[in-house]
Amino acid sequence: MAVAFPKPHLDDLLELRHQARALGIASHHLVNTTFTGLYASVFRGQGLNFEEVREYREGDDIRNMDWKVTARTGDPHLKVFREERERSVLICVDVGPHMAFGTRGTFKSVQAARACALLGWAANSLHDRVGGLLIGDLGDRGHHFRPTKDRRALWRMLHALTDPPSSARPSPPALLPEMLRQGARGLGSGGLVFVIADFNRPQTDLRRALALLCQHNTVVLVPVDDPAERDLPAMGKVLFRGPEGELLEVDTDDAAGRRAWREAWQRRRDALNAIASRVGVTVIPIRTDEDVHHSLMEGLRRRARFWRGL
Numbered sequence: 001m002a003v004a005f006p007k008p009h010l011d012d013l014l015e016l017r018h019q020a021r022a023l024g025i026a027s028h029h030l031v032n033t034t035f036t037g038l039y040a041s042v043f044r045g046q047g048l049n050f051e052e053v054r055e056y057r058e059g060d061d062i063r064n065m066d067w068k069v070t071a072r073t074g075d076p077h078l079k080v081f082r083e084e085r086e087r088s089v090l091i092c093v094d095v096g097p098h099m100a101f102g103t104r105g106t107f108k109s110v111q112a113a114r115a116c117a118l119l120g121w122a123a124n125s126l127h128d129r130v131g132g133l134l135i136g137d138l139g140d141r142g143h144h145f146r147p148t149k150d151r152r153a154l155w156r157m158l159h160a161l162t163d164p165p166s167s168a169r170p171s172p173p174a175l176l177p178e179m180l181r182q183g184a185r186g187l188g189s190g191g192l193v194f195v196i197a198d199f200n201r202p203q204t205d206l207r208r209a210l211a212l213l214c215q216h217n218t219v220v221l222v223p224v225d226d227p228a229e230r231d232l233p234a235m236g237k238v239l240f241r242g243p244e245g246e247l248l249e250v251d252t253d254d255a256a257g258r259r260a261w262r263e264a265w266q267r268r269r270d271a272l273n274a275i276a277s278r279v280g281v282t283v284i285p286i287r288t289d290e291d292v293h294h295s296l297m298e299g300l301r302r303r304a305r306f307w308r309g310l
Contacts, residue, residue, distance in 0.1 A: 006100055006107035013117040013158045031067045035293065039122040041216065043192055052080045072154045087190050088147040089123040089130050090183055091116050093161065094176070094197035094224070096136035103228040105289030112196045112224050113161040114292045118155045119194055128192075132157035133183040135176055135197065144183060147191075177209035189216035199272050200265065220252040220282045220303075222296075223272070227289055232261045 053066050056076035069077040074146065091114050099109040116132070123130045131147030132154070145153040145160075176197060187193070191215060213219050235252045242248050251257060276283045284299030286292050 006102070006109050007162050008110045008113045010159055011111060016114065016117040017121045020160055024276065035118065035297060036076050036122045036125050038297060038304070039119075040126055040153045042300045042304050049056040053077050054080055068263045086130055087192065088187055089119075089128045089192045090133060090147060090187055090194070091119055091130070091157070092180065092183060092193065092195045092197070093157075094134055094136060095134045096175075096198070098198050098201065099136075099224070101226055102288045103226055103233075105287070108198060108226060108288055111286060111288050111292055112188055112222075113158070115222055115224075115286055115296060116161065116184070116194075117158055118293060118296060120158070123192070124154055130154045133179060134160060135179045143179075147187070170285065177205045180209045180213055184213050184217070187217060191217040193217050193219045194222055195219065196222040196224060200225065200229050200268060202268075206276045207279065210275065210281055214279050214281060219279075220284060221272070221276060222299075223269075223285045225285055225287050227287065230262055230265045232258045234258065 054067050054077065056065065056070075056078045060078050064079045066077045066079045093112050095109065095112075099107070099112060101108050102110075105111070120130050120132075127149065129147035130151075130153060132145040133172065134143040134157070136143075143160075145157045147153060165305075179278050180193075184193070200223070210219060232252055237249055237251050237253075240248045240250055273283055275281075282299075282303050284296060284303070286295040286299075
């Protein structure tokens, strides 16, 4: 029997260009210059071209001081950089069948699509080239949308996120790192890569793939979490389907079992954060029961505060 895969409506993802209200989420935040401006302040400063050296003026950022010229002339001088007007943004989205899960709020697949739309529209408004990579078993369908300056690739990617997958087979753990390596080949350097995925599964060779990607690009991981993945609710004896398709009975009323469940989740998340820290990657988690716009805003603010503190 076929299982319906939860997907958002295309109109909802397109409407996110203007406002989140159409999705029916609780906060009804407007997706306007607030989100785009924060996105710009956090990420647009990464692609800079040196333009000139000039004398220091009151209020200039002293981190850009040119100390060699200052020492030679005796007067403070500053390096001036010109921001690149466009760059490539690649949004990688996990579309495997494990994303068809949700106990509160919405499904992980729907929340991932919303995050993709918000980030895609923010990048498009800044005239970045936006493309995408759908990670999962998509059969013979195309999964790589090369970044374009117009909205064609973004629109095609959002349209693909509203289509049901061609297969319900789970993707192997090594698929995510391999797909990231493939997507990076056509990205060049100086790009921005978002990876919106279920990081609650074991990932093989993820650290190496991220390290290679970070050599020439900025990378942000967006784990999509459901509350039940961390805190198993007490529901008595429940049947679960194992990775090989077998049925497993779990007594969710057992306090020790629920504690072990949470500790296992925390170990996986600590391992992901450790990998991200070692290779210089930002992690911005989103939850199925929270406003995705608010979660992304808070994650961007945390990243901005971190870099200002360095």
